[in-house]
Amino acid sequence: MLSSLKIENVAVIEKAQAQFTAGLNVLTGETGAGKSILIDSINAILGNRTSRDLVRTGAAKACIWATFTDLSPRTRALLEEAGYEAEDELLLYREISAEGKGGCRINGMPATAAVLREIGGSLINIHGQHDSQSLTNPARHLALLDTFAQDQAQLEEYQTLYRRLIRVKRQMDALEMDETEKQRRIEVLQFQLQEIEEARLQPGEEEQLQARRRVLSHAQTIAQQLSAAHAALSGDDDAAGAADGLGAACGAMEQAAALDPDLQSLAEKLNEYYYGVRDLAEELAQRLESTDAEPGELDRIEERLDLIYRLRQKYGTDLEGVLAFADKARTELETIQTSQQQLEELAVQKQQLYQQAKQAAEMLTKARLAAFDALQGQLVEALTFLNMPGIRFVLQHSRGPLALAGQDSVEFYISANAGEDPKPLARIASGGELSRIMLALKSALADKDDIPTVIYDEIDTGVSGLAAGRIGEKLRQTSRGRQVLCITHTAQIAALADTHLLIAKQVEGSRTYTQIHPLDEQGRVEVLARIISGDHVTELSLANAREMLQQRRS
Structure with missing residues (x-):
């Protein structure tokens, strides 16, 4: 899990350090305080593409350190495969210069961004602010279903046959021409x-x-x-x-x-x-x-x-x-x-490959449909808990010609209200419903991997009240099996955190500075009260904040 993050000269952050714990870690702060910068820094330390725009104005370079503990077997295997010792603690370092150059280190040893990215993929899974909207794109649904089905081996076997089939077809096309030509x-x-x-x-x-x-x-x-x-x-x-x-x-x-x-x-x-x-x-x-x-x-x-x-x-x-x-x-x-003889031989080979690919595609289809049956049950249960009772989640599926991803065309349909026919997500799901659907999907998919840390960037977009509280409870349930980091503007979610960090921005002179503050009990009460009532904190909002924290403990 991610135990600490240190940042120097990243955007408006001159120097900041955050300590994280197991369980649910919540980060709150005003809009524009620098929460997205924190996500950008974590993306950078995971080896993802970045730019010199991340470097604080006037600084020579930006530096990011991240420490991870309780490494998974997959992470240890990747480290050893890349030539690094798999110790009890993993330290990643990345710097980006103002000229656009950079450097990476793993446990103090030089590394490439590609190696950092491969290892980072086993450490943290980030759910960004716009991921929920991507659910409205049916092209993503098949990949989500494959992730849940864990059918990668079957998919690779099919794709090998499919590529061989396409190669033979192209050879035949090159040989086939009319007699005059x-x-x-x-x-x-x-x-x-x-x-x-x-x-x-x-x-x-x-x-x-x-x-x-x-x-x-x-x-x-x-x-x-x-x-x-x-x-x-x-x-x-x-x-x-x-x-x-x-x-x-x-x-x-x-x-x-x-x-x-x-x-x-x-x-x-x-x-x-x-x-x-x-x-x-x-x-x-x-x-x-x-x-x-x-x-x-x-x-x-x-x-x-x-x-x-x-x-x-x-x-x-x-x-x-x-x-x-x-x-x-x-x-x-x-x-x-001699093309006629070759065409005859290739035609036989094509037919054999097509039959093999078709059989592999059919097995892939069965695996996907069986996976959706299981996924559907989990999603309905999770969404009912997330204050979407009576929801129906169905799969629109059809078989088509063989393609690189198989023969399946799929799209998720939902009916959010009793008596309504299921329709495409893009047509009926609101922003708040999409956030909850994405959380339910992420929770279901989380059980299929061994990534120890998951980050949700404003998963509560478009929700409030009871739904926000249920999202918080779902995040807390998820955090029992893995570390969860959540950026939120909702008091119901923040109150359920095991660790609460405040991201605050202040202006000194002509420069803007952002700092990360760990909150004690009283600090949490004050921050929750501000989330509830804004600038005018009242005794009632403070009492509400204390009650929310008390409910979490009970």
């Missing part, structure tokens, strides 16, 4: 493949052709330079070349080495240079002969490059893209040509 597509693919295959393209061919074209385009210049290099090495009619000079040098060094053996190594090295230059001159002569291009070779290269360019313009950005397009077209052509 099929023939047209076959002809297009065959033409494209023929055009690419006749070109006999090779990977890297375009680069090789471009390199050869560059050589042929400068063949004359290359030949001149090769000839000059060859002449410099081998000589010509007018002058001796480097090879001749090295030959003479070799003869001289051989004679010198015959007289001085120490010169033998130099003579051998010079001899190596001589033969190396001769070999190089021979290689240059061979390259010079090869520079002569075959007649028409450059034209053939230009034609080939032009063909590759046109194919690239049609089928890919480069040669590899053209070849990849051909592979894809070949696969598609084969698929179309």
Whole structure:
């Protein structure tokens, strides 16, 4: 359960701390005092989405701490799964900077908001001010019924089959086309493949052709330079070349080495240079002969490059893209040509999946209808207690085509008065009736989970008198099995609290400050009297407040 909450620099709250107990905890205060800020802070500490607007004006960051005790087995398992030690006490921390950045910690260790959100979902369930109005949306009714039915495993099994069925249907849709379209597509693919295959393209061919074209385009210049290099090495009619000079040098060094053996190594090295230059001159002569291009070779290269360019313009950005397009077209052509056989196989698979999904949907329907029978009994009993006697709560149910949530279309109908036919909630339920219906639903659903703390934000909207007192008694009953926090403006509910906290706002200078005060017996009497009579607290209202507290104790 939530044992304490500490807040710093959150909206109008500069610094505040609240201690909570087991049982029913009630928070009261004037409209605008900051009760919604408290809910926003709890939402933030549970990892839910928030914004920098939560940071108090002028502060660098907002900080929120929450301490939880008596952790449930589910919370402990989630902590261990996330890599945190499941201790007797859990401390969550979250900060939001004025720049919009933030950080989270679990028992002092860094955490992500996603992990905080997953763990927080096992700690607190918050019923907001507008949740009651959401009951008027029939789209929510199926989810509420599934929560009560606890049919998640059945629903997931059905959805797995349904998704497989949809996948097969899409494959069939992709294969199914009329014969005219099929023939047209076959002809297009065959033409494209023929055009690419006749070109006999090779990977890297375009680069090789471009390199050869560059050589042929400068063949004359290359030949001149090769000839000059060859002449410099081998000589010509007018002058001796480097090879001749090295030959003479070799003869001289051989004679010198015959007289001085120490010169033998130099003579051998010079001899190596001589033969190396001769070999190089021979290689240059061979390259010079090869520079002569075959007649028409450059034209053939230009034609080939032009063909590759046109194919690239049609089928890919480069040669590899053209070849990849051909592979894809070949696969598609084969698929179309064998589509009839695939369609027959998929049709058999589709029928089998449909039967399996239909059977799973039917089992899901039975589970939902059985759950509503049980839910109906609990709701009628709870709503009768909540001063809605004679209420009838029925389920409008119909089977439709298979969809992601199953085959069921459901909507809750009620008859709030004897002799009236049940009608949709949106048409006949008042705000006060919706609040009581939501409380009855939440109470029924609470028995289906192990979340130790539930928060009701103004569940008493639109009710007063006897109905408000019954809501308080229902909340008190609920708090015997779990911790309940309730924000209320109703004295009947506040009087039944085990712990009463007052949220008060005050203005100092040009700044607004909100504080949370735990109330003792006398403080509760005074606050209840103000709720009863407003600013003009009388002895009678004080006496009424004392009597309400006395009735709670008895």
